[in-house]
Amino acid sequence: MTTDATLTRAQPGRNRKRRNRVGRGLQYLALAGYLVFLAFPLVWLVSTSFKPPRELVKLHPTLIPDHPTLANFVQAFTEQELGRAAWNSLQVSLASAVITVLIATPASYALARFRTRLGTVALGWVLLSQLFPFVLLIIPIFLVLRQVGLANTHAGLVLIYVVWALPFALWMLQGFVRNIPRELEEAASVDGATRLQTLRRVIFPLLTPGLVATALFAFISAWNEFFFALVLIKTPELATLPVALARFVGIEGTARLGPLAAGSLLATLPSLVFFAFMQRRLASGSLAGAVKG
Amino acid sequence: MLHRLTRRRVLAVALAGAVGLGTLAGCGSGGDDESSGPVKLRFLSLAWQKESLQANKDLVAKWNAEHPDIQVEYVQGDWNSVHDQLLTSFEGGDAPDIVHYEAASIGEFSRQGYLADLSGLLSDDFKGQIDKGVWDTATFDGKVTGVPFLLESQVVIANKKLLDAAGITVPPAESGWSWDEFQTNAQKLTKPGQYGVAWALKSPTNRVLNLALNFDGKYFYPDGGKTEVRIGAPETEVPKRIHDMLYTAKSAAPEALGMSGADTLPGFFAGKYAMIPGSVSLRQQMVEQAPKDFDWVTLPPVRGLSANQAANPQTLSVSADSAHPKEAAQFLEFFLNPANMAQLAKGDWLVPTGKQANEELVKATGGKQGWDVAAASAADLTVAPFQMVDGYPEWKTKYATPALQQYFANKITLDQLATQLVDGGKQVLR
């Protein structure tokens, strides 16, 4: 103990390294705490999906099933056409994410860089549309979609999901654009870059993290949306995954927990995979590079 | 130049959108045309248990094979969202032709004019299969807007080993215990680490009002042209007895109060609770989920002045907007013929409303697994006043449920409970 103390006092550099190591340790500990809190339901979902019915009602539940079984997966897939539902969901969610990003990016650039009345009104409206009780809008929205012939189509769902994701996309992205120093753009245009080139070379790379967050938001909210998918789609072949999963839920909080867990597990994975690919883009350094370059 | 053109085009699209919106106010209908080809019926079903799902699908497939000119499309819904789904599609003019739901909830849709009157569409033979008392649960303002087909009676499921150990004998199917006997036996089954009863009362109102009929507790009384809530001795009997078991005799488990139906199972299977009052359909969980060496028994409904209970049968209805009500009724008569109804009831572990179906079911099962008790309980099920009251859902959610939860949590007295229920009635039933 004493030798340690003298040593560290003698060598400040080492002292700092040591403190860093302790700090690192604490960081890992905190991260572990977070992940246990956030991810343990997934662990439980995995465990549940392999349990036979009798093990679901044990007074002292165990993480590892005593008699693991694949029956829940078999049941989930043979009874509800989860594969087809997942494919439907994937199409709808990808389309929603792509369209949201494509139309929200220019709009948020405009909102952040130019002060116009239209922009203010648009932002305000968008916020209001999020504020008003959603349940009261359901029936009118349904009527509108029927009228324009989009009821019972995936296009109708995509339209709803895009509009649903836009407020978030616009509010977030314009915040990100605001964060990009105007000087960067001006410097680029002094260098003779066209506006489009400026956008592509300067703004777009700096906006990537925001775009990732937006795309993820649009994808996941479309992937998990239940109610519109339920009322808008009549044809069973067009049903999306959340609607198919809800069929394992019964009266008064009861459910066929095994197949539900199995199906839910498979419904959780695509969003995680999607994010696993996208999260690399959430790396710092891009702005630093831009300033230097 | 180019951008101005684009601008104009964009404007045009915006205008088109606005025009589209404008026409909204005008026409509302615009259903899909199916002038040629077979009649198509959409059937929204709420079956969700494995066997009952299979039974439903099999029957629809059989119908479709036998009736090439009337094709039924089976759509599976779910109990949690069906109300919102139906309301939205009724209001949007896009409802399924045939709707599966429950008597207590179709009253509202019926009064709103969304369900067709079936009385002229069904044959007398078919109607004769079901008791008048049961038909009454789906009759609103003189219109029959649903065919009741599955009944859910409240029985008691008990741990046989614990009954034996306490020297308690199982009563015969036709005559259950009185409430006094039930309470005494619950007491006998209570010891450290073990409760006689687990009352799952997360949603207490329906439960209490169903059982209140045991003592002739009606809660809702006609008063001139209006209805009012009155709380007298018949109404307080059941809540008072449950409260007694919780706090005086301590034979009922307080932790079960926040549970709903199946939540009591882990404790029941582990021997923590000796008896669980609940729906006959709980028998399915017994068969599927009880430990292999677990011995359970279905006890008949507990009786007060009578064993009467409110019947809230599951129903099949036809939308008022359906283009083919006759064909839909034809399908219902097939779907609910005695043999089929028995099959559906068996799949859901519920009691069929049809007399013949009930007999067939007892015969087919030999009365085992509680089917004798289930069949006998059908005679006690009747319509309760609350099922016919317009503002019942609002009274239940806003006033009755919170008040009963407070009473069962021992936060208010019986008198305060009565006051809150009556005042709530005044607010809602104006």
Place this chain on the structure above:
Amino acid sequence: MTTLTERPEVDRTGGRRPSRRGRSDRTTVYLLLLPSLLPVLVLSVFPLLRGIYLGFTDARAGRNVEIGFTGLANYRELLHDSLFWSSFRIGLLWAFSVTVLQFVLALGLALLLNQRLRFRGVARVLAVVPWAMPPVVVGILWRLVYHPDAGLLNEFLHRVGADGLRTTWLGDFSTALPAVIIVGVWAGMPQTTVVLLAGLQGVPRELHEAAEVDGANAWQRFRGVTLPSLMPVVVAITSLDFIWNFNSFGLVYVLTAGGPGGKTMLPMLFAYEEAFRYGNYGYAAALGNVMVVIVVALLAVYLRRRLREAN
């Protein structure tokens, strides 16, 4: 896209003259905004205006029901609706607690996930689990966590020997609201974390390095460098979170249905029941209008102060 490629031409010819510039700017803004505004217009203008209008009528659910204009009648009734106001108080408490906890926890997590830690990718993916799980199973899983007999939380307390702390989390009058708030925080945290993490990428690293050279400690660097440049994102996400939390009720409905004794009756659940269960569209819309006005007022105060600080 064609319009965009053409933009620079316009700029180059008249970019230096302020008047031309102003006009072309406006055109640019409109063109950039339109693709977003069009779908919003199509889908939200009619429903929203209709919703607001219904609040001044006696609209009810039903086939061919006539709607009568009743002016402020709904609002007079609403003033005396003590059940609504008590649920409104619960709603504010719920939305405020969930938003604050969500933000504080998410900020900590975002800072961690921005470090060069080992297994960072895996950790990031695990951190968005609550967001990725289908809502239909989330409520059911949390009921398993809080189950009085066989719940994971009580089982955990039992195994660590803290049996005294076991309780009926969702059924007890004092623990029900905190219990659902924790679920709300859990469910909304990933979204906030991802946004903050994305925001952190915009913090100039030079400033950080300069501050470090100047001898600023981690906390000082966070206060002086990170937080200020993160502020626009923080303001945007906390406002949206508050709105979302205030408006959400599905999860709570599955967990407690508003009970016990109305302790978790959120105002949106209240409005939902009015509209979808009792068919009182007019009254429900009036509740909506009032809530919008109050929440807008709260947000305006918040946004004004935050934005002033930011500038």
